[in-house]
Amino acid sequence: MENDKAYLWSHKDLLDVTQLSLPDVTHILDLAASFELVNQRPVKKVPTLKGKSIVLFFAENSTRTKTSFDVAGKRLSADTFSLAKSGSSISKGESLQDTVWTLQAMNPDVIVIRHSSSGAAQFIAERLQCGVVNGGDGWHAHPTQALLDCFTLRRAWQGQFAGKTLLIAGDIAHSRVARSNVHLLTKLGVNVRICAPRTLLPAGRQTWPVEYFDTLRDAVKGVDAVMCLRLQLERMLDGLLPDLAEYSRRFCLTPELLSLANSQAPVLHPGPINRGMEIAAAVADGAQSRILDQVAAGVATRMAVLYLLAQRKDGGNK
Amino acid sequence: MTLCITNARYLGALVDVFVKGGLIENMIQAGHHKADAGTEVFDAQGQVLFPSFIDCHVHLREPGYEYKEDVASGLQAAVHGGFGAVMCMANTKPVNDCAAVTEYILQAARKAFPQGGPHVYPVGAATVGLLGQEMAPLAELAQAGCVAISNDGHSMENSELMRRVMEYAADLKRIVIDHCEDASLxxxxxxxxxxxxxxxxxxGQPDVGEALHVARDILLADYLDLPVHIAHVSCKRAVDLIRWGKARGVKVTAETCPHYLLLDDSAxxxxxxxAKVNPPLRTPADVAALREAVKDGTIDIFVxxxxxxxxxxxxxxxxxxxNGFTGLDLALSLTYTLVREGFLQEADLERLWSRKPAEIFDLPVNMFAPGDPANFFLFDPEARWLVSPETIYSKSCNTPYAGQELRGRVSAHWLEGKRIF
Structure with a gap:
């Protein structure tokens, strides 16, 4: 699984894709490809991280990401422990600082954190000796999602990133998935388009290395992949949108709109999907959908990340 | 008892200052007049002399939040930062919206310096509980010792109420200080x-939220022909509006803080x-606009x-x-960097930190004229110090400069001719 002998993983934490070099990304994706084979065996388990402890600290509701990390850890034979917000000291008003010290005292090898505050993963990483994986912090970053999207696109595009065009459609402003994907895919040479109503675009977007579209029909023309983002119902309550029906009329990816993309262009969605809202059921279930492939890629990619961080303490990853 | 400070550098010239009975007797070129026998002589050794500064916008946190600061610790931070007087905002617990709280604060100040110390001038709440709904008893507050009126910490969302507070305060010869922020934005x-x-x-908070209320206040002041003072200006849009108001003859005055001249949101x-403060640190373009506004007088004072x-x-x-930074200990060290850069002169600091604040709020001030209160301090511009909980006198060290080395510090401070430290 190691081609470049000179390569060495050097990061204590994975907080955002911005910290990764191109060799880091390639290494993670190659490692994920080898773990993907494990996941297809009758016995889906390797002893690689036997005796290692991984804490899943999810201070924000999550089912799929948490399960994905849990499965990834268990398939590497690590012990995984969950700490959820409800029923924990977090809901009793304990500060993140105090939670951090409590976690440290348990001496885990890796902590995966999901938190509603942007910067929360960095906050705990600065205070802990163990490796920290950002499982999503506020609107800021979701590096393992971007890596698994990258893994999925690499396969769909047969390893070619440079010169490809990806459209990310939906709520960009409040999306950590969008931020991490913009960083990672532009780093790989992909042209990124974003499409959303202006109320769902981030401040300072003029400095982002992306092309902006306000109509989906224009945005989707000739792209090599489409990523739809989940629309959160609270955006309507925040006054950013008039109503959901209008949103879906303007921004739902229908089979007809998808036909304007390059043929075979894969369709991605970080899930959970709102059928008929940002993505038509016929597209979500259609031949170009890679949504379930993303889930499988998620386990493999997270196995790679957990492996790299948990092994690092032992002096390298060979 | 008389006192003579010799060899102090005042606005570039070496001077001797003679003090008698807590008042300035005179200030003359150094070495031209020998002190009488029995005069206490203090050799300033060329350190910079400033009149005591007046900070028109502080939060002393007492009563209610003594774990952050209390009147005694806040005043220690003040005198060590060069301030002989502070105006403290009303967002304590309970809020300073009645005479009892005002008197409590004044009493705490007397207790902190029983032999006489820095002046505390409370600012009364504009509305009951700072809730922005009912006008606070402004006459009662004024009589108890409040020198100005403000809803600081909270915006005045109700423009009708803002207008009535400005009118009512005018009868009491009190200026309204407005914290400009559109709550919805x-x-x-x-x-x-x-x-x-x-x-x-x-x-993020768009700067237009601040500018909207600045514009409203200027238009109200114009319409009513009454004064208004804009608190902690942070952005170019607000500066442009204030400049427009002043050119039109509106009685608008404005303040800004050292951090808005030195830091931007990349922090x-x-x-x-x-680095979290409200109004927030803005962009480099805002920093540049504020610096110009300080220089040309659009911004009247530092706080x-x-x-x-x-x-x-x-x-x-x-x-x-x-939100918020500790500031009293650091203020002069930070603003003196603008002198060091050649952007401001020491005379500008004296204007921004002392003369103008006194003028706007009608407070006693030392201008080194015979009979002025002998409130002054010496500043060593070369002293280097590390900002930390151990080196500052405030109870809290919440500043983006924590852990950094600053240049220049107050070395001695006299109030009414008495050495405070």
Whole structure:
């Protein structure tokens, strides 16, 4: 699984894709490809991280990401422990600082954190000796999602990133998935388009290395992949949108709109999907959908990340 | 008892200052007059002499938040920062919206310096509980010792109420200081809205929220022909409006803080809670506009907006942290960097930190004329010091400069001719 002998993983934490070099990304994706084979065996388990402890600290509701990390850890034979917000000291008003010290005292090898505050993963990483994986912090970053999207696109595009065009459609402003994907895919040479109503675009977007579209029909023309983002119902309550029906009329990816993309262009969605809202059921279930492939890629990619961080303490990853 | 400070550098010239009975007797060129026998002589050895500064915007936190600061610790920070007087805002617990709280604060100040010390001038709440609904008893507050009126910490959303407060306060010869912020545009925000907020995924506050209320206040002041004072101006849009108002003859005055002249919102790119303040640090273009406004007089005065918070309150993710910087200990060291850069002169600092604040709020001030109160301090511009909880006198060290070395510090301070430290 190691081609470049000179390569060495050097990061204590994975907080955002911005910290990764191109060799880091390639290494993670190659490692994920080898773990993907494990996941297809009758016995889906390797002893690689036997005796290692991984804490899943999810201070924000999550089912799929948490399960994905849990499965990834268990398939590497690590012990995984969950700490959820409800029923924990977090809901009793304990500060993140105090939670951090409590976690440290348990001496885990890796902590995966999901938190509603942007910067929360960095906050705990600065205070802990163990490796920290950002499982999503506020609107800021979701590096393992971007890596698994990258893994999925690499396969769909047969390893070619440079010169490809990806459209990310939906709520960009409040999306950590969008931020991490913009960083990672532009780093790989992909042209990124974003499409959303202006109320769902981030401040300072003029400095982002992306092309902006306000109509989906224009945005989707000739792209090599489409990523739809989940629309959160609270955006309507925040006054950013008039109503959901209008949103879906303007921004739902229908089979007809998808036909304007390059043929075979894969369709991605970080899930959970709102059928008929940002993505038509016929597209979500259609031949170009890679949504379930993303889930499988998620386990493999997270196995790679957990492996790299948990092994690092032992002096390298060979 | 008489006192002579010799060899002090005042606005570039070496001077001797003679003090008698707590008042300035005279200031003359150094070495031209020998002190009489029995005069206490203090050799300033060429250190910089300033009249005591007046900070028209601080939060002393007492009563109610003594773990952040109390009147005694806040005043220690003040005198060690060069301030002989502070105006403290009303957002204590309980709020300073009645005479009992005003008197409590004044009493705490007397207790802190029983032999006489820095002046505390409370600012009375504009509305009951600072809730923005009913006018507070402004005459009662004025009589108890409040020198100005403000809803600081909260915006005045109700323009009708703002108008009535300005009118009612005018009869009492009190100026209204307005914290300008449109609540709907500021709700749920943690920093300036801009490139950094978009990049790091934090909800930002657009500067137009501040400018909207600045515009409203200037138009009200114009319409009513009454004064209004704009608190902690942070952005170019607000500066442009104030400049327009002044050119039109509106009685608008304005303040800004050292941090708006020295820092921009990129200071938050790593989620540093010590850089979280309200109004938020804006963009480099705003910093440039504010500097120009300070130089040309559009901004009348400097204030610290001293807002101490305990360490544990800032040890959290950005969106959970309270707003504000400790400021009294650092103010002169920070603003003197503008002199060092050649952007301002020492005379500008004296104007911005002392003469103009006294003029706007009608407070006693030392201009080194015979009979002025002998309030002054010496500043060693070369002293280097590390900003830390151990080196500052405020109870809290919540500042983006924590852990950094600053240049220049107050070395001695006299109030009414008596050495405070």
């Amino acid at each position: 500021a709700r749920g925000t943690h920093m300036n809205e801009g490139i950094t907020s978009g990049m790091i995924g934090v909800k 938050l790119e790593n989620y540093g809670t010590n 610290t907006d001293h807002a101490p918070h305990a360490a544990h309150e800032k040890e959290c993710p950005l969106d959970e942290a309270p």
